[in-house]
Amino acid sequence: MSDAKSTTRDDNIDAAQRIASPNGPALSVIVPLYNEEESVRPLYAAIVQALDRLGRPFEMVFVDDGSRDGTVAIAASLAQRDSRLRIVKFRRNYGQTAAMAAGIEHANGEVLVTMDGDLQNDPADIGLLLEQIDAGFDLVVGWRHNRQDKLVSRKIPSRIANWLIGRVTGIPIRDNGCSLKAFRASLIKRIPLYSEMHRFIPAMASIAGPRVAQIRVRHHARRFGESKYGLSRIYKVLLDLMVIKTIASFASRPLRWFAILSLPLFALAFLAFGQTAVDLLMEGAISLPIAGSGVIFLSSALILLCSGALAELIYARGDVRDREFLKLTQTILAGTRNPQADRAL
């Protein structure tokens, strides 16, 4: 055991600069932890045991999401004896999406694996995920076989959510709630993760058009502690879905999205004005509510179109671009190699 500790206390560590170095680990396992003091040690042991068998260099990134119990102390004691373990400690609880995003940012591997910290995922399945990555997939999502959770409060809502997400995003993921996933680092590091997007990482990643594989993984009943999520509020999921749909399909052409929104309003305005014109010709008098509604619909449709123009402006000034996503997943089928273009990523 060495006493040389390198506990950095830096609050704005710009980990975006860390790019997977050629001699870095091939694999990073990212685990968000929130009040998991009983699980940390068995989790660590299980990961190490499973990965040692694979025989490729790896590192573990444990993200402590502001735990109030002994999670960090236990994890730190493990880190003291294993240089492959890195602990990213949050100043307070920021939620699972932030923990995932931080883990992804602070991981140096070429392939990143995320999993839950509550021992419900089995690290022994990581090997299966990696096989799919090696086979050329960019994103491998586990789905929990024989899921060990309550039916009414957990399984049924999540089935509905999965169906909805599949319908809306066009990528039918069986189990969006399963944290056990593997990504190519180059892909996931470029995907913005914020708010409560952890449920939608595959959907979010779909903006880059990844090759997605889904494999069956084991799921254990919770051994320690309390489940941290109750019945998720459906309206949040619906709104988040709306956001992802907007972003995934319209981010690069928002004007079109707003134009589509304004179409029914134009139609209504047309109907109302038509009725008014007919009334005027046939009876010589108009109905004020109908003519007024027509004016409201028309002006609203125009305002929506203007919003679309504003959205175009926002997109043009933003720093996220469609064209960087296509580079993440493209394959060059034929043509000469252009080292400059290869390096551009």
Add this chain to the structure above:
Amino acid sequence: MKPQAAPPSLSIIVPIGTRRTADIGALYREYRTHIAATGATHEFIFVLDGPRPEARRALETLLREGEEFTIINLTRNFGEAAALTAGFERASGGTIVTLPAYPQIDAADIRKLLASLSTADMAIGYRSPRYGNALDRMRRAAFHGLVNWVTGARLRDLGCGARAMRRQVLEELDLYGEQHRFLPILAMRLGFRVSEVPMRQSAQDRHARIYRPREYMHHLLDLFSIFFLMRFTKKPLRFFGMLGAATFAVGAVLIAYLGMERLLFSEPLADRPALLLAALLLVLGMQIFALGLLGELIIFTHARGLKDYRVEEIIQYPDAVAVSDSGSDSAAGEEGASSEMRASNPPAITA
């Protein structure tokens, strides 16, 4: 810019705004005496928020008398948050203290404020016992009740200008407008530990307040902006979507009702003003929703620059021996590591 000598440990920033005027000279002497009594090296920075000729003359008199401090004169009134930021840019101390520019608290209690920094990242004073008539008390209780309810904090005196904080707190905060009032709340949001320290109210501060309606308005708007900032910055559609969907739903129900009456009871639709209202509500709902989508687009296109979280530390021992099997003797390393862990109280906020 940094002084050649060792930087002082305390930087005291006094923003001088329009609100209340006082004898700056006397105030400075009082502050200085009590801060010198703590034995800490210190520097004073006065920020004149716009032309304040009276205060400026008083300070220049002090300078001629041999006192040493910095004066920053802003060309116009930028607001107290901006004044604090301007002062902070010149401050070199590891601990930043802000003090009100009028006698608000008993300067002897500044010592208590500094002392509580040993267990917190930021300490703010609250006037206790607080003098004031029933109306004052009611107004304060309502304001703080509202703030605490909205933000999840538990604070008693946001109007108190006496605050002490580690340098890092101000480095990370991005203040603007009237946000100085909500400094502790914004700090908590970043995960800093904030403690409240009771301070005796200065004798000159014990008078009833009269506020104009405009000031109530400003307070409420500030509160709203903080509310929005804390809850919905990263998810604007949650806010606009809810509002828009509710408006839309009311309009849809109204339209459905009117349509039913038309179809079932042959009640004519054309001359009912309720139709106008329904159309207006439907359309308004859509507009609000569209605004939310615009907000989401702004967040998405800037998501790289926004960071949801603050990392306190990264723990890794690069020289540690990789142990392949850890299950058996894992208890051994525990004592060594836990001693270097910082004890941390969870912040009182979960926004």
